[in-house]
Amino acid sequence: MSLLDAIRANPAALDYLLCTGDFDPTRTYEHVEEVVLASGAPLERVAKDAGGGTFFLCGEGGEERPVLYADSEGGAAVLAVGVPELVRLLLAVPWWRDCRRLTVEESAEAAGEYLEEEPGLYAERDAAAAALGLEVPSEAEALGRLREVVSDLGASYVLLNAEEGTAYEPLLRPC
Numbered sequence: 776m777s778l779l780d781a782i783r784a785n786p787a788a789l790d791y792l793l794c795t796g797d798f799d800p801t802r803t804y805e806h807v808e809e810v811v812l813a814s815g816a817p818l819e820r821v822a823k824d825a826g827g828g829t830f831f832l833c834g835e836g837g838e839e840r841p842v843l844y845a846d847s848e849g850g851a852a853v854l855a856v857g858v859p860e861l862v863r864l865l866l867a868v869p870w871w872r873d874c875r876r877l878t879v880e881e882s883a884e885a886a887g888e889y890l891e892e893e894p895g896l897y898a899e900r901d902a903a904a905a906a907l908g909l910e911v912p913s914e915a916e917a918l919g920r921l922r923e924v925v926s927d928l929g930a931s932y933v934l935l936n937a938e939e940g941t942a943y944e945p946l947l948r949p950c
Contacts, residue, residue: 795889798865799822803821804823811935816833816834839858867912867916929947
C-alpha cells in the first residue's frame with residue numbers, strides 16, 4: 776500500500792493532515808490553471824489544499840519523486856523528495872507556509888500561533904505519525920531538509936503557466 780493510500784485509509788492521519796497540514800489526498804482535481812514543468816517532465820496531482828493549491832509529484836516513478844507545491848496565486852516550491860519526506864515535513868512543520876525564509880525563528884512564531892488555537896496539536900500529530908509508521912523529525916531537522924531541497928532542486932523544477940509560459944514565483948527563499 777502506498778503512503779498516500781495509507782493516509783486515505785486512516786481517519787486519524789487523514790484528519791490531522793487535512794486540518795493541520797492543509798493536505799488533502801482525497802482531492803486531486805485540476806489546478807487553478809494549466810501548468811507544466813519547464814523541463815517538460817510530467818506532473819501528477821496527488822493532493823490539494825483548502826486555498827486551491829496543488830501538490831504534484833514530478834517526473835516518472837512512484838512516491839519517491841520530488842514533490843512540488845503550487846499555490847493558487849502563482850507561487851511554487853519543491854518541498855520534498857518523495858511523499859514520505861513530505862508527510863514528515865507536514866507532521867513536523869505544518870506551518871511551513873509561514874516560514875518563507877525557512878528560519879527556526881519563523882517556525883517558533885508560527886508554532887506558537889498554531890498551539891494557541893490547537894493545544895492538543897502534538898498529541899494528534901504523534902498519533903497520526905504512529906498510525907503511518909513515521910518518525911517525526913524536529914522542527915530544525917525538517918526546516919534544514921526543506922532548505923536543502925529548495926536550494927538544491929528548486930532550479931530544476933520550475934513551474935510554468937502552460938498558456939502564458941510564465942514561471943511561478945518561488946514561495947520559499949532560504950537565508
